[in-house]
Structures are given as C-alpha cells and as structure tokens.
Amino acid sequence: MRLLRYGDPGAEKPGMLDANDRIRDLSGVIDDITGAMLDDKSLARLRDLDPSTLPLVDGTPRIGPCVGNIGKFLCIGLNYTDHAAETGMEIPEYPILFLKANSAIIGPNDTVSLPRGSRRSDWEVELGVVIGKPAKYVTEDEALDYVAGYCITNDVSERRFQGRLSGQWTKGKSCDTFGPVGPWLVTRDEIPDPQSLNLSLAVNGQTMQDGTTSNMIFTVAQIIAHLSGLMTLHPGDLIATGTPAGVGMGMKPEPIYLKSGDRMELRIDKLGQQNQSVVEDD
Structure with a gap:
C-alpha cells in the first residue's frame, strides 16, 4: 500500500x-x-x-507528511561508504545517532526556509523507516518485522550550525522546515529488500546525489537492532538512515550550498519523489 x-x-x-x-x-x-x-x-x-x-479526491491537494504525530525523529550519520569518504571522516564502529526536532517536519513539497544567518545549508536524500510496533532488544534477524513502512526524507542541514555552534549535530539539523517527509508511506510488504533501492537528489535540475542503499555501512536491520538496545522504539517513530555522497559540503573544488530560489528534487525507488523550493526567513 x-x-x-x-x-x-x-x-x-x-x-x-x-x-x-x-x-x-x-x-x-x-x-x-x-x-x-x-x-x-x-x-x-x-x-x-x-x-x-473509496471516495476519489478531486484536484491536486497539498500532500502532508505521510505520518502524523511522529514520535521520535532519529537520524543516522555517516552511514554510506562514499559519503564518509567525501567528508574525510573515518567509518564509524557503531551507528552515529542524532535527533532532529519534530518541529522541522513538513510535507514533501512544502517550502524549505533557510534560517537567519544561514550560509551553509545543505541537502541529504535519505531512506526513512517508520516503526510499526514497540521494539526493544530486537535482533537483527527480526528487526524488519517491526517496520510499518518506508518513505523519503530530506535531512536538510545547516553545516555551520551543525559543526561550529558548539554542541551536537542537532543544532544544524532542527531548523524549521528542515525535515520534509513523504509523499507516501509505502508498507514493508512492497519493499522486500530495503538495501536495494536507488536514491537521488537534484538541485536546479542538476543531479547531485545518485546512490544506492546497498552502500549503507549499517543496514536498516542493523540500525533497528542497535537503536532498540538503547531505547524502546515506538509505533510512529521515524528513522532517517543516512545519505550517499554528493552533499553540498563535499563538492570540489568548493562547497555548494542552498540559496533562495533553489529547487530540490528527491527520488527513491518505489517511494515517489519530493520537490521543494528554497526561500530565506525574514
């Protein structure tokens, strides 16, 4: 579905x-x-x-986040081999975890607004995993049984806030509108292997990211098993599982960051697409 x-x-x-x-x-x-x-x-x-x-919905209504009242918004950093390489950071021994504020969540085609002082806002297409039942101390073999479905997420990130304001990555990840989710929640029966999905992101029509979930360092099952050993995962929790190479801060010879007027287009196999325009906060 x-x-x-x-x-x-x-x-x-x-x-x-x-x-x-x-x-x-x-x-x-x-x-x-x-x-x-x-x-x-x-x-x-x-x-x-x-x-x-069922009644047919007329017209082209706005599409909201595919899950309402999302519980925890959990994110995994440096989870693709090529992304770790472009950042010059070592492969982590365990999944890197940070939280994204739920107030960042918007619909898949809503406008992304750059916060005041932002000069290094970046894009990250990611596979989102939505939990369907309480998960605590689950094994890797059973982990996917706890998934309700999958969706696209854009982990928009302000790199100066993330790395230079002291503290955790959450500061650069949680700005208002920095969490587009959707358009669809595709139930897990439609995605038998979450490690075989192509994902891409374009800015102003130019492809920046073009990867595959087969390059994840930690699989979806490994992530769920690891997190469930740290905390109970509840129905409606969302896990963003990391991004492939091609983020703005990794561009050579100079980084490229989002600016007002830019447009982002994100795609993941079987999960649809997102389209966001970028503006600046007043």
Missing part, C-alpha cells in the same frame, strides 16, 4: 493511492495515519479494502 496524508497543514486527512495513482479518501475508515494504526493488524485491514470503493 501507498498511504498518504493530504490537506492544509495541521488539518491533513488520510488517504491511499489506487492503482492509477489517484488519491482515495480514507477518512471514513480511519481518523489519521499515525503510530496508533501502523501495527500489522490495522494495516492488514486497510490492505483488504478495495480502493475503488
């Missing part, structure tokens, strides 16, 4: 895509797409629905 949320910010309705990529309204079936309805039983009930019997 491809589940989504559509409508104005804060007033999104649940929907699903039919076989012809048309939005069907789910609001007569469920209140919203949140962690509370991402368990296997609830998803099975939705899977049994015939999308053609």
